[in-house]
Amino acid sequence: MDLVETQSPGRDAALLPRPFLKWFTEKGWQPRVHQLELLSRAAGGENMLLIAPTGAGKTLAGFLPSLTDLTRRGKIPPGSGFKGVHTLYISPLKALAVDIERNLMKPVSEMGLAVTIENRTGDTPQAKRQRQKLSPPDILLTTPEQVALLLANKEAERFFKDLKYVVLDELHSLVTSKRGHLLSLGLARIRRHAPDMRTIGLSATVADPMDLQKWLVPQGEYPDPPAGLVHVTGGAAPDIAILKTEERIPWSGHVSTYAIPEVYEIIKRHKTTLIFVNTRFQAELLFQALWTVNEDSLPIALHHGSLDAGQRRKVEAAMADNRLRAVVATSTLDLGMDWGDVDLVVHIGAPKGASRLAQRIGRANHRMDEPSKAILVPANRFEVMECQAALDANYIGAQDTPPVGEGALDVLAQHVLGMACAEPFDPLELYDEIISASPYAALSWEMFERTVDFVATGGYALRAYERYAKIRKTEEGRWRVSNPAIAQQYRMNLGTIVEASELNVRLVRRNAKGTIGRGGLSLGKVEEYFLEQLVQGDTFLFAGKVLRFEGIRENECHVSNAFSLDPRIPAYAGGKFPLSTYLADQVRGMLADPDRWHVLPDQVRDWLNIQRDRSMLPKQDELLIETFPRGQRFFLIAYCFEGRLAHQTLGMLLTRRLERAGARPLGFVATDYSLAVWGLNDMGGMIASGVLSLPDLFDEDMLGDDLEAWLDESYLLKRTFRNCAVISGLIERRHPGKEKTGRQVTVSTDLIYDVLRTHEPDHILLEATRRDAASGLLDIGRLGDMLARIKGHITHRDLDRVSPLAVPIMLEIGKETVPGEAHDAVLEEAAEELIAEALG
């Protein structure tokens, strides 16, 4: 996009107060067109959305309307009456709020503006937070949770009444999560305190900007016009390549260790390289592998969400000072932080989404008119195709960000209690306010009433808890909290991020006698369930070290240095993104079209050619099913390309059906690309002879009864239920006076789930759980779309041996077990040993 040359200086002067013009001149800069457009339209009273690539001066653009308004207002003389906060800046990351304060203070102090800027996060000391309520800064940099806390306060109106602007950073990332739902409800309430408040959303490129434009303004019966859009396109096209390797590209796996020496050479040739991976597990393994070849002892660091915060801050500071040559990082570094002079991004493994790739590549080189440079390192052969597809997409600017979802009910319950803590609410008024938030625009009155009932007494059909109600209706028909302790409980448990129960990992020393000392370095946190499976002496990889498990003491996990080369590796559950629908479609397209194979490496092309000879390659809208015998088993492979989550759900449902059809299935494994089921009977023969009908097997009706029956036993729902129970306030994370019990949840949610499902299967929290699971862990929506798409397009190949395309998933078998099955067989085996011992 052109810079400001085309603008008349007169317009600048009218928009920008003198200190700004002077500052730009001194710097030899000029304000950019989009910065001025945003400023003039926001100052004119419009809500605004700015979509711009990294390096386009997005942050300054977002703050210009506030800064110019505050400059014209001038300094407030001491002794004036209370003045509420002028501008809220809300970011999804605490670190981002801190980073922005640093970046914003620089121009503000250089211009000599009389503007106060402070941040407020969970880390802000209580005294400072209290002072901020009494004497707010002009600009408050904060998080969605802090906004909810401020709103649930009796002083909320006073605090917010003078608010002019809310700047929402990284909006594309905020809106798709439960934090975004909570924030949308908060904005609806803020508008009541400050009807003239304007929103300014800052976002990376998204698939559907209109979703965000609506999100920024009140919805409901009489929606406001959508926020105005300033869309900055262009910037220099990124320079992206797929690693050309001399090595053999593996058939399966996710770690790309084959490419380590080549990646190391690339690091040596650049100033600072940012190496992105998809999971903490990959980060750990890759970091260790890089250090084993690091003959020059280059400063290479590790950064992921489980590491101790102190360690992470150190890495971030070292990066900002350009003291590092490379950082291996997960999504914790995804968002718009500005770290030093990164001149190369290396992406290990496939990016799983085109938009995610664009974001990450934007980290290299923060000036938008120079090209960012990136190298993709696929971990296996399917990923070669996926990387190629993402690369094509990045050039043509395709976007596959997830849509803004429907507002979650557990978040709503939390908000309703918060509003009762602020002041007694009238249900009709609150309902109107809530449906003005776009994620809740479709909320029915009936569902709202059930939510209020849930908050009050748990919402049970058996009205057992009326006398213990948390909120009660006053004679005027308003709901108020029963006692102050409820408000305190709310404040302690607020938020939508439910962490898996984690233990702090501390490195201790073993002395000569083998006893273990106290104290030592804190390395970070690891999920409790993983540690519970370890026995003393087991080794695992964490924080870049191979550690020996010593035991759990007082809610800490003690480890010592292991000096072992063959660790068990943290099998973290989270952090794997499923393949995006868009990329999946591209990979299917590439597979079906040999004309597009010329860009692929020889070994991948050969692989596809052999597949075409031995079996076939499915057309873009076709589902290929292969069957073949191997060992004592018969295999069925479905090449669906719908991502791991949807395949897992399909696997669960398909094995139920195969069981009924007499195929005697034994297990399945799912990858992003395909699903493999194996069993004792010849499924290929059964299909060929008509005993087993593929159209019936893959019929959409599996999402009916089979799904219900499976969900009843699924551990996945229990995990989802736990989150809903915590967010909705059914279960407390912390209870007054018991902050340090260590265990985050005081009663087993699995047991509660079982009891509730047995006695009241229609309960609102179970409904919330099913909705969450359908869109999240189970990806039912996507599975449904696929089943509809492949109807009448299923092709079966009965082979006498494994096909080339099946090799990657066959190699996954045995690496990953499917949890949640009832494992009485294991108990039986152990009991048999006792019997044998007794008889022997």
Add this chain to the structure above:
Amino acid sequence: MRSAFLEDVDLLNRLALARNSSNGPAAGTEEIIVHGVTGVCDPLGGLYLPEHGVLVVSDLHLEKGAAFARRGMMLPPYDTIATLNILSAVIARYDPKVVVSLGDNFHDRKGSAFLPDNLRTMIKDLARGRDWIWINGNHDPDGTTDLPGTSTDELLYGGLIFRHEPSLISGRGEIAGHLHPSATVRRRDKYVRRACFACDGTRLLMPAFGVLAGGLDLNHKAMHGLFERETLVAHLLGRDRIYSVRYGNLLG
């Protein structure tokens, strides 16, 4: 992803087992000997002493949901009825002369006083025609209100001593609860955790009977020093039977 979610799967098993249970001697039980007295471990979570006609259950934690509701956490109000359903199934199996409830009978001190009438009636019906002993626990040290039976801190009966918290001084012939023992079995890369009876021949620790009671692993430091580990056997509550595994053999 390893099997991380193996906890508590025995609850649905027990609920189903109780629903399908019939009167009279049960299948899937395991006979043990504590301090010379024969006991039958039932997969529903009760211990029956046939020589004395005594049924022992422990840590019912009745009205746990209501106890939490009193503190502002509205847990489902169905835990008491679910626990009592299982209890009536196990009573129907053995038709015991005496029922001993080993403490933490109610989750808090107010539990028995605020018990809804229909549930109170249910307990009265279960107690009809037999003796009922409520051992006091740390959650409910004051005994029960308006329920049949007698309350006591300890009971000596048939050469055994029944108390809530295991004694740190001597465990000879002791039947205790309090700790909610559970055990983890590992074979290859599969882990299964279930509630269990823990017995080394001298002392027996009862599994928690209440549906919301949860469990504590036998390896937890609270269990240290209670058992002779060489003779300790965990009798795990399986889907429809007891599985007995030697302590040293749990992890394969």
